[in-house]
Amino acid sequence: MKAILCKAWGGPETLVLEEVASREPDAGEVKIRVRAAGVNFPDVLIIQKKYQIQPALPFSPGAEIAGDVLSVGTGVMHVKPGDKVVSFCGVGGFAEEVIAPANVTMPMPPGVPYPLAAIFSLAYGTSWHAVRDRAALQAGETMLVLGASGGVGLAAVEIGRAIGARVIAAASTDEKLAICKQHGADALINYSREDLREAIKRESGGKGPDVIFDPVGGKFAEPAFRSIGWRGRYLVIGFADGEIPALPLNLPLLKGASIVGIFWGEFAKREPQLNMKGLAEMMTWMREGKIKPLISKSYVLADAPQALMDMAARKVIGKIVITP
Ligand SMILES: NC(=O)c1ccc[n+]([C@@H]2O[C@H](COP(=O)([O-])OP(=O)(O)OC[C@H]3O[C@@H](n4cnc5c(N)ncnc54)[C@H](OP(=O)(O)O)[C@@H]3O)[C@@H](O)[C@H]2O)c1
Structure with missing residues (x-):
């Protein structure tokens, strides 16, 4: 599968698109075919080692995704292969597949398209x-x-x-x-x-x-x-x-x-029920037409570095999304 890789700390121009080995999920993990990944300013910071969390190199940026479950590790009961899910994976989203922790992966709200589901959580x-x-x-x-x-x-x-x-x-x-x-x-x-x-x-x-x-x-x-x-x-x-x-x-x-x-990120981990309450309230507001998230642009996976350059250059309005 193809993935955008950060192999050395640096700006978006240092990211590369490469073929990487696909692996099966361990216990408590879910393997997801990424259909859309939200782009956020922390993605610009994390590749430059300027974010609170510093993953081991090489890694793929991309903190939130929506997609289809390919397989699940032992102990994962709440989603199964074929399910549409959203996941706050933290990293790994700018790729065709991601292995995400099951506890930050949940069924996608019905009737919501992948790009909207992907950009909403964070x-x-x-x-x-x-x-x-x-x-x-x-x-x-x-x-x-x-x-x-x-x-x-x-x-x-x-x-x-x-x-x-x-x-x-x-x-x-x-x-x-x-x-x-x-x-x-x-x-x-x-x-x-x-x-x-x-x-x-x-x-x-x-x-x-x-x-x-x-x-x-x-x-x-x-x-x-x-x-x-x-x-x-x-x-x-x-x-x-x-x-x-x-x-x-x-x-x-x-x-x-x-x-x-x-x-x-820490709030969502420490207080998952209150976070879910917030997301549910906003889903209601969305159904009532009170909020209308704006996705101003969609980029293919190979253009993920450009998406991050646009964000760093203050060119983005609302949300942007990567669609592998
Ligand atoms: N605390 C948290 O849990 C949390 C969660 C998500 C994001 N964040 C942080 O919130 C900030 C915004 O994130 P975002 O995803 O909303 O980013 P974004 O879409 O790029 O928005 C950032 C805004 O900041 C303004 N800005 C001013 N100086 C800038 C500069 N030198 N470079 C880029 N933008 C500049 C821009 O508006 P103008 O051009 O109008 O000034 C831009 O619209 C980031 O610092 C991010 O790390 C924090």
Whole structure:
């Protein structure tokens, strides 16, 4: 079977497509024919040894997939060969086949196409855990989303809207902001053109947002935090900008505000039932038309390096998918 391989730490251009031996699953594992794999920013980081998890070389990136079960290891009862499944495999998804742990593999929701099933868990799971579970965003509150047209950003915009909050989307281009508006944002800030603090003040009626969702970090974190409302919750999602910001601790004191760290992969492992509750709630919202995940582009397996280059170059809107 063919697989995209990371054989040495480096950027997406160092990835190679190779024929590799197929193996059978061990106990507690499932072998899956990959039909679609979601692309996420952590895939860009993991191949450069810049992610929390560092797999042994060589490995295939690709954290989440949808596909068909080929075979199961001993002890696996909840899925069988021929079943359509989704899996949060962590790595290995950019390949024709993946061996995934059974405990992160579940039956695909009926009627959902492979690409949509593949891109849903990580981005929407992260944003639900952050916005609904950790920040407990309420109807009528205001949430600012930075990097709002990206994978987790656009998911946060939709979730905020589904909850009934007022959502302020901030992004770097008007094209990206137009997509945020289509997906439910009430107000828009172009942070490559406007002063972020002034714009937040204007769009939150001088009060400051109750919740700030930040997957970008870098130079926007401090001005955003300085603008947060009383009892605000600042969600630390990631650092797509590349720089991990440092905040003076007098700022949360002055606003009675919380800094809330988010690590979805660990949450999904430690609290699988709550994670499933979140995914189920969002499936309901999807059926009701309250959320409409955007897959803006599909790439064949050989173009997976290009997909990661596009993501690193800030060219992606919503979600992108690899279809082997
Ligand atoms: N904590 C968790 O559990 C968790 C889970 C998933 C992802 N994450 C993290 O969340 C972040 C976003 O992930 P994603 O999959 O949503 O990525 P994405 O789709 O590429 O979105 C990232 C957004 O960040 C903005 N950005 C600003 N500076 C950037 C730069 N130098 N390079 C690339 N993007 C830049 C871009 O929007 P503008 O151009 O509009 O600024 C882009 O839309 C990443 O840091 C990722 O590691 C964390």
